[in-house]
Every structure is written in structure tokens, then in C-alpha cells.
Amino acid sequence: MVRVIEDMFGIAVNPMSQKTDRVRRFTLSTERGMSVSINTLGATIQSVMVPDFNGKLEDVCLGYDDVAGYYRNQPLYLGATIGRVANRTSGGRFMLCGKEVSVSRNGRDRYHINGGFVGFDSVIWDVVGVHKDGITLQHISPDGHEGYPGELTTNINFSLNDTGCFGMRIEARTKATTAVNISNNSHFNLAGHGAGKEALYQHMLMIKAQKIVDVNQDLLPTGKLMRVRTTPYDFSSLVSLGKRLNQLISCPLSGFDNNFCVDVSPNRVQLVARVVHPCSGRFMEVHTNQPGLHFSTANNFPDEDSDAPANPGKGGAKYVRHGAFCVQTQKYPDAMNHCSFPTVVLNPGQLYDHQVVYRFGACPKRV
Template sequence: MITIVEDIFGIATNPFTERAQVVRRYTISNSSHLAVRIIQLGATIQSITCMDAYHNIDDIVLGFDDIAGYEAHRSRRFGCMLGRVSDWVANGEFMMDRRKVRVTKNWNNKHQMDGGFIGFDRIIWDLHTILPDGITLCHQSEHEHEGYPGNLMVLLHFTMDDDNRFFMRIEARTDQTTPVNISNHCYFNLAGQKAGRKGILEHRLVIDANDTIETNDDNMPTGRFVSVSNTAYDMRVPAFIGDRLRQFENKPVSGFDVCYAIDKDFDASVLHFVGRFLHPESGRYMEIHSNQPGMRFETANKFPDDTRDEEPIMGKRCARYYQHSGFSIQLEKFPDTMNNLDFPTAFIMPSELYFNETIFKFGVQESWKCCATQEELDKIGADIVRYT
């Protein structure tokens, strides 16, 4: 049975009216002790709580207990929606319908990142509908906002079932041809949001991608793909984050910050297995399926560095977030896709529906099976997962 509870999370300034506005929180929970909390500010996933193998319930999403925390650390985009176009727009421009479209440049006055100065992360989303199994939030992005053509109506459907699946479906329609690439940016730590770097290093990952997006010295996509073979980015077989992060020591980037090419051909009607994220000590795992072609994966590299005595980000329940305290996931079109003709298109026309679907499946794997070899698991058979 799915329940939805509404409460008041705080008060924030509406960036369009510049007036104070109440921000509500919606808690969606099921009979298996999975609960997802979403606040209207940025349509942010503020919390996901679930059970581990020992029946302990913990929050596995990094974030804050109040509006002030999200406002103070807005640039890190904790748990929020990104758009109209998430990730990069190189030089803040692209060609469309034989004309050059210029959008705002909120990154060093050179590029646009994650939708501009007032992206979807800063918007106080309206409640559209309370569903039997979740909620729908909505927002109309006006013509020429941040430079984008067309009025864009966006619906965000957050739903859940009793099989511990959390569904995030994004729909959008426009009255003019325009690019759309909306994604969510959550920081996860399946050991618990207070577990820090140690908990992240214990994670075991599988990411089903043969290639990553190549970038230049300015971190902009070149339009080419790079094979993950024989690199630290090859996660096609289970690997520990800790082992891979050691390969980034003394490098310009201290961890993962890469877009994986999950589906280079891209068919929005097809859901692909993206990856499996497991914390063996607690037994918690998260499996992801999505119809999006890319997944940006990052390991909180720019969080404060405790080895340099930098002050931590103070999160929920006095958690201290340092470098590598979580990993972030964005299911999206490839970055700067409008300027790379070989990438799947981000443009939609008035006759088209933009549809982005991601399914997060949460479960528990018995701890002794986390250490078993694949041969041993094959002998046991298919029934290797126990849900709570």
C-alpha cells in the first residue's frame, strides 16, 4: 500500500516574483519501509529511506534539513531537477532551424551549465496532482527564459510500488521547436548519508556502458566516444569504487566525473539496464533502468577535502560531507548534444512529447552472498535476493 503525506518544509524566495513562498514536502512510502521525500524547491529528492540486511532503516541521499542548507549549497545541486537543458551548452549557443540560438552563460561567462542562472533547480514547482501511488509536479518555462525558444510545459511524475521501485517520469511539450534535456542530480551513499568517504569506498558497482563521452581541455564534449576498455572507467564487471578511486590519485581530477554512453542509438521507448550499486556491508543495493542514452557519474570530487582541513558541508542530522562522501547520477541526453550532430537529438517540436523515464529498484542482498563468486552464485540459482 502506498501512502502520501504532505507537510511544510520551509519558506523560500520565488525567483520570478521575488516574494517569499511556502515550500511543501511530499513523502511517498510503501509497505516495505521505502520512503521518498520530495520538496517543491527544485523538485528536490530530499530523502530516501530504506532498510538494510539487518532491518536498520537509514537515509541514503545526501541533503539538508532546511531550505537554508539547499540555498547555501545551491551550486552543488543536491537532489534537484536540472533543465531546461542539463549539463553543458558549449559557448552558450547552438544552431536550430538554420539560425543561431544564444542562451545565457552562467559558467565563467563562457558556457551554460544546467539550464542557466535560474534553472529548474531554483524553481518552486507547483503541485499538479496527488496520485494513488505518488505525486505530479508541474512548471511552465516561459518563451525566451534563459534564452530558450518556446513555452515549455513540464510534468514530473514521482511514483512508487510495493516492490521497492521508485519511478521518475518526466514529460514536456512545447509550442515551438526547442531543446529539452531534463535530469535529476542526487548524491547517494547506500551505507547511509552520514557514512562519508569510508562508506562510498566500500561500494561495489556495475555500469553497463562500453564507452564514455570524450571531452577536451575545457571539459566540453568533442563529439567522439572513448572505449572504457583498460581504463578506470570500465565498470562492466563488478568493481569497488575504492579500488578505482585510487587510480585517480595525483591526477587533475580526483575521481569520476564522466558521462557514460548507455545507448548511443537512443530509443525513448526502450528501457535499458544502466547499473547496479551495492554496499556489501549493509546489503543495500540500487538498480537503475532508464530510457535515456547517457549517465553522468561523479564522486563528489569538489566537496571539501578533509586532508587539507577544509570545513565540511553540514548536511542532514549534522552529517559532515567531505570529498567522496557520495556519488551523483544524472540520467540524460549526452552533454552539449545540440552542438554534436552524431549525438541523439535533444530537439522536440510542438507535435512531439519529451519523455524521460528512470526506475530505481531498491533491495537487500544477504551479506554472505555479496562475497560469493559468480560461480558460487550460479550454483545457488536465480533466487539470490531477499527483499524487505
Template sequence: MVHLAEQHFGTFNNEPVRKFTWSTDTGFSVSVISYGAIIQSIKVPAKNGEIKDVVLGFDTIEDYVTKNARFFGSTIGRCANRIRGGTFQLDGVTYQLAKNNGENHLHGGIVGFNKVNWNSTVDGTKVIFSYYSKDGEEGYPGDMIANVIYEVVDNSLLVEFLAVTHKKTIINMTNHSYFNLAGHDAGADGLYDHIITVNADRVTETSADNIPTGRLLKVGGTPFDLRAPVRLGDVLVLHERLFDHNFCVSPTGEELNFVSRVVHPSSGRYLQVYSNQPGVQVYTSYFLPAPQDQPIVGKQGTPYHRHAAFCLETQVYPDAVNHPHFPTVILKPGDVYRHKVRYEFGVTN
């Protein structure tokens, strides 16, 4: 049985921020907030029954507004990941986006979908967030209506991203949750013990500033070969900056392709991800503060440092609009952008 409750989570720009929490009889629960359409908490029982919150984040709206430069739990849009030079062309017209990652555009710009308070409605056990993005916002063409639909079924969180536009534009939404199945407060020691599998035989090659070159590289014989289970610590001790790469998901013939399985053996908690998107950004939070630096202070005063968590951001490939042979991010009037992802949690025996 799934129960859905609503709470007040403060205010943003004099508007109420709403918090919605699903809870199940097994102890599994998920909380989302209307600001940034953010996943604020996911609590999962271990094999010994201990319940832990397994996503990084904050306890107050003030902290999300002032501290969330690393996008904890955020809905990302219009376009996730990087766009080279912050520029692209559609039908011969050049569009200049905000440059907020050196000379490049990242995660929707300076004020992306993660920094607005979404309208919210409840439909049974679904929460539907909606946002009207105006033509020219952050440089993107077209008036756009975007939706994020959250629902909990059994021990799974289902997310659907939808968008329509009145003018040809680009769209590549995702969720940027940081997971640590040992608990959000377990840090790098907890992360290193995770065992990861990713259903991908290629990655997008990138330049020094993480922009795709256009080449797709086979993972065989490289640290990117996660087709068989790999302990994260065994990879990260040799390659500290791995991972922050787009993996090209191998199709399985299902509506939602199997993307990844991550297991934390000592707690027994696991996460399996399924999606209809062609790629997934695997990221192990290298760009959180180094151990010797001032941490980001998160929930319950927890210090978040480098390698505190992993991300599995289902998406179209980065900078796809500038690589015609990549899957497309172009959305035309009359078409509907639809991105589905399922986060399935459980425990091993």
C-alpha cells in the same frame, strides 16, 4: 502497501513549499519537495534491518535555497550537463545561454529548474510537479511546460520527466541525487566500499573543461570499464578525479534499459537504475569540498566532503545540440519530451 503523506516545508518567495513522503511496510520511504522538485530523502533498510537515509541533502528550505550549489537531489533543466560556450544554433538562429560554468553553460543556467518552486498536485499515489518556463528564460527559446512525476512502487522510485514547447527548443532533464548506500553521513570511507557496474561500452571523450569533443571512446582497457563489478575505492585511489563522465548506455531491448547496479556489501543495500535515456553521467562528487576545506553542512549537521557520494544522472549526452551525430535534445512543437527512470532499491543476502 504504499502510504503518501504531505507536510509543510517552509516558504519560498512567499509561496508554500510542499513536502511529500511515501512510506512502505518494509521501512522504505522517499520524500520530495516542491522547491526544485527535489528528492530530499530516501530511507532504505539494510540486511540487519537498520534504516538509513542514503541521499545527501538538507533539513530546511533555507539551506536548500542558500547552500545547494551542488544540486543535491535537484531536478535539472532545461538542459542538464554542459553546453560549450553556452551557445547553440537552431534553424540558423544563434542562441546565447547563461554562462555559469566558466565559459560554458551548466545544468540550466543561473536560475534553472532547481531554483524554482514547482506547482504540485496529487493523483492517487503519484505527485505531479509542473513548471511554466517562459520563452527566453536563461536564454532558451520557446514557452515550455515541464512536469516531473514521482511515484513509489514497492521498493522503487519511479520518475518521469515530460515537456512540451510552443517553439523549437532543446531539453535534457535529469535528477541530480547524490547517493551513499552506507548512509548520507558515511562520507568517502563509505563510498569507497561500493561496488559499481555500468552497462556501457563507450564514453564521450571530453576536453579539459569537461566538454565533449565529439568522439566516443571504447571503455575496454581503461578505468571507465565498469561492465564488470568494480570497487569504487580501487579506482579512485589511482584516479581521484574519476568519475565525472557521460557513459553511453548499451541498449537491452527493453522499454527501460538497465543502466547501473551499485552495491554496498557490508549493509547489503543496493541500487539498480533503469532508464530510456541513451546516457548516464557517473559522478563521484570530486567537486565537493576537499577534506582540508570547509565542508558543506547537510542533514543533521553532517559535513559533506569530496567523494561523499555518487550520482547516476540519466540523460542525453552533454552538449548534444552541438554534435549532430549525438542523440538529439531538440524538441519541436507538437512533440512530447519523455524521460523515464526507475531507481530500484533492495538488500542482498
């Protein structure tokens, strides 16, 4: 049995209406102790409590204690829903129906990233349904917002069940042909959200992908796909994340920030990734119907070995570089400018249907 409890998380100015509004938080919880909290600011996943093999609960999702924390750290998009189009769009422009569309260039004035200056992460979503196992949030993006054509109505159904499956079903419809590639930017550490770099290096990872999207220094796709076999990007079987991160020390990012081309059949929700933290026994599986999984390792956080202060998170936790991982299900970045990539074009009468399920659990402790 799942309980749904609402409380007030704070107040904020909704950039769409310029009016002060309540930010509501909904906590979904099971009898086994697992719970997930979602805020209406940015349709943000704020907390995910998961027991280990001894039943000890830890919050494994990075986030902040109040609205001010999310505003201060908006460029990190922690836990937020991002859109209309997640990831990067080269030059902030693309062709659509034979015409060039220009969207805001909020990435170093060179590219568009994660929906623009006021993306889905920045608005207060409407609550349109409270169900026995979750909630449904809605946002209506006006025609022309951030340069995107067509009024777009997006509904997200968040749900939880007693088997540890936390699901998101993102559906969208448009009134004019547009581009849509919505994702969620939650960051996790299965040892606990503040466990840091050392604990992240203990994780094991599997991603069902034979290729990644090749990118340039701005992380913009070149249009090519790169095979991962015999490279540090090969997670086709469960391997040490720490070992793979050590192999990237000499690379510019010194971490992962890559779109993996996962092996999924069209319109089927399938297992694409598995993450395990052996010390606690906690594991997380990612099931989706999307062709891409963007995997990253908190490369934009302060380095704990530098003089820069750590990012202050929930409960006084300190978030550091390589202290968490992110597994964003989506279509490929900059797909509008690469005809060989899975399309992100949505026409009137079509339904954008993005499904993802995170299954959490704990393996028995090995003797």
C-alpha cells in the same frame, strides 16, 4: 500499499513570480519502511530511507534540513531537477532551425550549465496531482527564459511501490522548437548519506556502457567517444569503486565526472547500472530509456584531508569529497553542438519522455 503524506518544508521567494510561496514536502512510504521525500523547491529529492539486510533504515540520499540549506549550497544542485538542459553547453550557444541561440553563460562566463542562473532547480514547482503511489509536479518555463526559445511545460510524476522501485517520469511539451535535456542530481551513499569517503570506497559498481563522452579540461565534449575497455572507466562488470577511484589519483579531477554511453534500446526502460554496498547489503539499480548516464563522485565537495570545513548536511552530517555518487540519466552533454550525439531538440507536437526507475533493496548477509 504506499502512503503519501504532505508537510510544509519552509517558505521561499519564487524567482519566476518574485512572490513568497510555500515549499511543500511530500513523503511517499511503503509498509516495509522505505520512504522518499520530495520538495517542491527545485522538484528536489530530499530523502530516501532504505533498510539494510537486518531491516535497519538509513537515509541514503544527501540533502539539507531546511530551505536555507538548499539556498546556501545551490551550486551543488543536491537532489534537484535540472533543466531545461542539464550539464554543459559550450560557449552558451548553439544552432537551432538555422539560427544561433545564445543562452546564459553561468559557468565561469565560458559555458552554460544546468539550465542557467535560474534553472529548474531554483523554482518552486506546482503540485498538479497527488496519487495513491506518488505526486505530479509541474513547471512552465516561459519563452526566452535563460535564452531558450519556446514556452515549455514540464510534468514530473514521482512514484514508489512496495518492491522498492522509486520512479520518475519526466514529460515536456513546447510551443516552439527548443532544446530539452532534463535530469536529476541526487547524490547517494548506500551506507548512509553522511557515511563519507571510506564507506563510498566500499561500494561496487556496474554500468552497462562500452564508451564515454570524451571531454576537455572544462568537461566540455570534444565530439569523440572514448572506449572504456582496459581503462579505469570500465564498469562493464561489478567492480570495486574504491579501486577505480585510486586509479584516478593522478588525474586532474581525482574522481569520476563522466557521461557513459549506456546500452539501451530506443523507447525501452532497461537496466543500465547497479551499485552495491556489501557491508550493509543495500543495492541500487538504475533503469532508464535515456542513452546517457552521467556518473560522478562528489568531486566538488571539500576534501576531508584538507583544512577546508566539510559541507554541513542533514542532521549534522558532514559531506566530503568522494563521499557520495551521482547517477544522472540524460542525453549526452552539449548535444546541440554535436550532430552525432542523440538529439535534444524538441519540436511542437512532440513529447519529451524521460523515464528512470531507481530500484532499492538489500542482499542477504553472507555467512
